[in-house]
Amino acid sequence: LVERSYCEASFFLLKIMANELKSILVILIMFLLMATEADEHSHTYKDGEEVVLWMNTVGPYHNLQETYPYFSLPFCRGSKLAIAHYHETISDNLLGVDLEFSGLDIKFKVDVARTAYCTLTLLNEEVDAFHHAIRNHYWFQMYIDDLPLWGIVGEYRNDENSGESMKLFTHRLFEIGYNGNTIVEVNLTSNNRIDLKPDVAFDLTYEVKWKPSTVRFHDRFDKYLDANFFKHRIHWFSLFNSFMMVIFLVTVVAFILMRTLRKDYARYEKDLKMDDFDRDFGDEYGWKQIHGDVFRSPSFPMLFSCLIGSGIHVFVLVIVVILITFWGELYLERGSILTATIFCYALFSPVSGYVGGCIYTHFGGKRWIKQALCCGSFLPLLVATAASIGNISALYQSSTRSIPFGTMASIVAIYALVVLPLTLIGSVVGRNMNGRPNNPCRVNAVPRPIPEKKIYLQPWLIIIGGGLLPFGSIFIEVYFIFTSFWAYKVYYVYGFMFLVTILLAAVTMCMTIVCTYVLLNSEDYRWRWTSFLSGASISLYLYLYSIYYFIYKTRFMEIIRKSTLDYYSLIVLTNQSIVVYWKRFVANFSSNYTIPFSFFKDLQQTCSLHPQNIWNVLLLAVALTALRFMFIRFICRPLAKFWRLTADISGKLPESLWNLTMYLFLWLNTCWTLVRTDRWKYFTDPLSIWDDFSRDRLIPFEVDVVYLTQTAFYVHATYGTIFMEQWRKDSKVMVFHHLLAITLLFFSWAARYDQVGILVLFLHDVSDVFLECAKIFKYLKYRDNTYYSFCEFLSNASFVIFTASWFIFRLYWFPLKVLYTSFYGSVFLGPDDLPFIPVFNFMLWLLFFINIYWFHFILMLIYNLATGKFKELEDSRELENCNSEKHD
Incomplete structure (x- = not known):
């Protein structure tokens, strides 16, 4: 009875602890979700309560990445100056958000007739600044209750008869819809065009009209979502196509693992039954010949373990962020997805340390602290390098894309105080729990010579071919993502993205298995880097497709001369020039181009040097x-x-x-x-x-x-x-x-x-x-x-x-x-x-x-x-x- 009572008491205590842990877990999840929503207002108003209009950025319509502060153009503020500056978050600063109070007096459900809020008298330089903005189709962004509005700076025309004409819009009509005590719709109309002249005064005016609306507060963001584009049947067909590809590849892998390997085992068993004379003259080949070398550590084991650990970390991060975004509809709140990404990256930092530490110790590595620092620093330094190059360009152009020093200090603090310690903890745990080698056979002291292979069995060709099918499985989804990025569309179909990510992982794993089997069957034991790079080669196809998209699907090449210059535009321009040079070469070659005689002929015709110049040089x-x-x-x-x-x-x-x-x-x-x-x-x-x-x-x-x-x-x-x-x-x-x-x-x-x-x-x-x-x-x-x-x-x-x-x-x-x-x-x-x-x-x-x-x-x-x-x-x-x- 005493023993039974003891067991019942223990069970009761465990049940209470389980319930408490469940409650704590629910509270923690709710806290994490609340932390990623990046919302500081309740979005509810009383009649006559103040509604703030925030001015964000201004920039050319055809280049989203080139943005400047709204008041970098010689606009003026309203007379109301009582509102404090908006407190930007880290994600706002990283995204180039630069909210400033407009100074306009707007109150909930209170109409405002046409009212002048300031008078402008422009200098010559200010007129030129407006002309430059209008000629390049600058438009600006505003926010009312976290709902964005867009407006054009002015109207530009260039007719053959009348010539170039640039007019500035001086009046703005705000139409705001409300449902109960919430704002559910905003709309901006710009009119009253004027010609700009130096030292001529004119007024900037605004008008506010409130109207009741039947749109629910939860649905107020639907007008910004292009359902006809993202939920087109082509999108569904691409998902079905990827699913069928996964089934096909799983079938192929199952065929390899079952039928092909069964034949290999039967052949090897037959070889075992041979006597020594027949075995000496037999033709032995296949993956079993390298069983003593297949578990050999790869070259650069520290880099290999860092890449694997960082890859697993990023994969977990992507899955979690997609699920949080899909569940919490974070795409409705500005900067919420980036905030969630930063938070989750820091939270899941032990993953890279654990995986990298396990793999590195399994390879017999001794410098585990350096390896842990490598795991924790590889991806942040890679992102920081790319961001620094873009940040220098943004600072040079005075763009809002430049990252403030305070934000950089915050990111560095998160990295130094959260990411690195958690990575070190994960590395210590992985090193001590699962780092011991457990190979089924010993590794030969002397590496086995690798036989010559046919060209299609070379590792570099296997690597290039390994990323082709995974890219095909996400090709359509990449198109939708690029379009949302460059065509002012809000990407919100994260359910599609989650399914495509899972299918991509499945396709990549199947292709890696196939590539590894092909390589091992050719008696090449260097399978670790080849298997990793065959899956990673999808980045090559993504890079090539991104260049194609930039050149042929956007107006990037038309605005590159007027845009913010950076390394990305230079890379695209280089690839475009290669195409143009090749076309010119083919055209010349097909007509009268002979090599190398035409080269010396061109040199003789175009050379402006006299032979005396060459003698002078010597x-x-x-x-x-x-x-x-x-x-x-x-x-x-x-x-x-x-x-x-x-x-x-x-x-x-x-x-x-x-x-x-x-x-x-x-x-x-x-x-x-x-x-x-x-x-x-x-x-x-x-x-x-x-x-x-x-x-x-x-x-x-x-x-x-x-x-x-x-x-x-x-x-x-x-x-x-x-x-x-x-x-x-x-x-x-x-x-x-x-x-x-x-x-x-x-x-x-x-x-x-x-x-x-x-x-x-x-x-x-x-x-x-x-x-x-x-x-x-x-x-x-x-x-x-x-x-x-x-x-x-x-x-x-x-x-x-x-x-x-x-x-x-x-x-x-x-x-x-x-x-x-x-x-x-x-x-x-x-x-x-x-x-x-x-x-x-x-x-x-x-x-x-x-x-x-x-x-x-x-x-x-x-x-x-x-x-x-x-x-x-x-x-x-x-x-x-x-x-x-x-x-x-």
């Missing part, structure tokens, strides 16, 4: 080499002896002094030429190059001098790198860079692309000046066994300026000014028969990639300084070279 290169010899012998070496420098420093200082002298002279000469020949406008407005472009014009004498000195210097530098300077790790890349520079200088000089070439020279030489300064001050900080701290300070300051100038001039301005101008102008502005322009643009891209390659040395140095590996500035290329020499 003679000046020889003169620079002789001058360098005398400069080092009669100036640098006496200085090194006077300062009592060490033998190692005495060998490095002359090289840096010579390079500083030449780079400073060349850059100042380029700047002087830009000002002297009135070419500075090419930097502020690069596309104006093509307004002045002509294949018959003469190159100014000052530009000829710049090209002569620059080409001679790079000819001399090529010789100096090979025969005169210390051979470093990147010396081969340096020689390739010099040869590329000589080729670019020659083609731009010969084919009269000197406007673009002068920009390239201006953007590249300045960072080299600060690099040599940093080296010289570093060499001079120890002189005559005495430490000079000011040289250390100057060296560090020069390095900081060098890093900043490299990023700004070579990684930001170079692609957005030079590459953009050359590609866009050659495709849309210049003549169709431009010689060598595809080769010229290709070499510009190579130059940009070399700049990225060298920038990774800078990042490595910064990393080594931050982690304490280096105590002071050191050239990692020289150190590695010296270490290799010592080892030899």
Whole structure:
């Protein structure tokens, strides 16, 4: 009886605990859902209560990503200034929402007759700003009770008879529908067009009309949802098509796992019954031959585990956010989906740490803390890098898309205080619970040779083919998502998205199984990276389709010259130019194009160089080499002896002094030429190059001098790198860079692309000046066994300026000014028969990639300084070279 009573009491306590846990779980779920709704108002009003009209952003109609503050245009506010500024959330700042009070007096159910709320008298600059906005079809966004309104700034017409006409709308009629004590409809009508003239006063007016409505508050957002588009039968058909594809692939996988493997097992059992003589002469093949290598750890196990952990984390995040959005209808509230995404990403951070820790420990990894940091930092750093590039462009254009410092600090705090600790906890749990290897057989000490395979069994081809069917399963859904993003439609069919996500996961898993079986059956045990990349290759098809959509389904290419310039537009433009170059090549080839004779014929016809110019370049290169010899012998070496420098420093200082002298002279000469020949406008407005472009014009004498000195210097530098300077790790890349520079200088000089070439020279030489300064001050900080701290300070300051100038001039301005101008102008502005322009643009891209390659040395140095590996500035290329020499 005592035992029975004890059991009943225990059961009763467990039941109470279960009920309490259930209640706590329900309360927690309700709290999480409330936390993601991002709503600070009750949306209910009393008669006569104030209704706030918020002004958001203004920008071109055909480019949603280019937005500016509403009052960046010379609009004026109303007279009411009692409302405090709207308190933006993190999601609002990330989405570029910039709500400001309009100053208009609007009260619930109180009509307002036509009323002037301010008087404007515009200056010439303000008139030009309005003209620019009207010409580019700017429109603005407002909010009333979290319901958006849109209006056009003005009306633009360009008739052949009347010419260009731009009129500004000065009156706004707000029609607001109410149901009980809630607002359920808003509508804006703009009229009263006027011509804009400087120093002429005019009034801005508004009017408010209230009307009862039968629309329920819960349904008030339905007018913004395009049900005819998203619930079209094509959408249903695509879902059915994906479902049938899943059934087909599951059948194929089942066939492989059942019938094919059964035959393989039967064949292997037959081999076991053979005697040793027959087995020696038998033809053994298949996946069983690599059983001792199939569980071998992959190359780069830390990166592999980080990618798998981050992928599982993102998959869980996507499923949870879709379900929360579908259940809570978060698409009805501005910024709610992004808020939920940030919250859920931080909440589920242990997932990536747990999965990554399990896999990394299973592979025998020992640096689990570094792996956990990699799992927690991989995706945030990837997103932060892409966002930083876009943010720099937005700051440059004063767009609302720029992220405020406070928001960036909040995101960093969430990452440092929530994401990283939770990832570390997940990694520790995964490492200790499921990290032990449990392979069914031992791994061979010596890897088995991989036999030669047919071309269709190569891993790279399996990877490319593995993403084709998964992309086909989501192709239609991607179209609807892109359309909602670029065509002002609110995507709300998250039920479709959830089903498509599940089908995509199923298709990807089936394709991965098939790809893995094909690879293992060809006796290639390197299946881990191949299976991962075969599923990940869907991103390649998504990227190609996004380029196609941007070019052919939007007006992106028409507005790219007027839009905010960034790397994304440059990538799209590059792909478009490749298509155009190919079409021109095919057209020329089909008519009279012969290779390579036409190339030299074009060179002979378009070359503006006289043979004397080439001889001058060679003679000046020889003169620079002789001058360098005398400069080092009669100036640098006496200085090194006077300062009592060490033998190692005495060998490095002359090289840096010579390079500083030449780079400073060349850059100042380029700047002087830009000002002297009135070419500075090419930097502020690069596309104006093509307004002045002509294949018959003469190159100014000052530009000829710049090209002569620059080409001679790079000819001399090529010789100096090979025969005169210390051979470093990147010396081969340096020689390739010099040869590329000589080729670019020659083609731009010969084919009269000197406007673009002068920009390239201006953007590249300045960072080299600060690099040599940093080296010289570093060499001079120890002189005559005495430490000079000011040289250390100057060296560090020069390095900081060098890093900043490299990023700004070579990684930001170079692609957005030079590459953009050359590609866009050659495709849309210049003549169709431009010689060598595809080769010229290709070499510009190579130059940009070399700049990225060298920038990774800078990042490595910064990393080594931050982690304490280096105590002071050191050239990692020289150190590695010296270490290799010592080892030899």
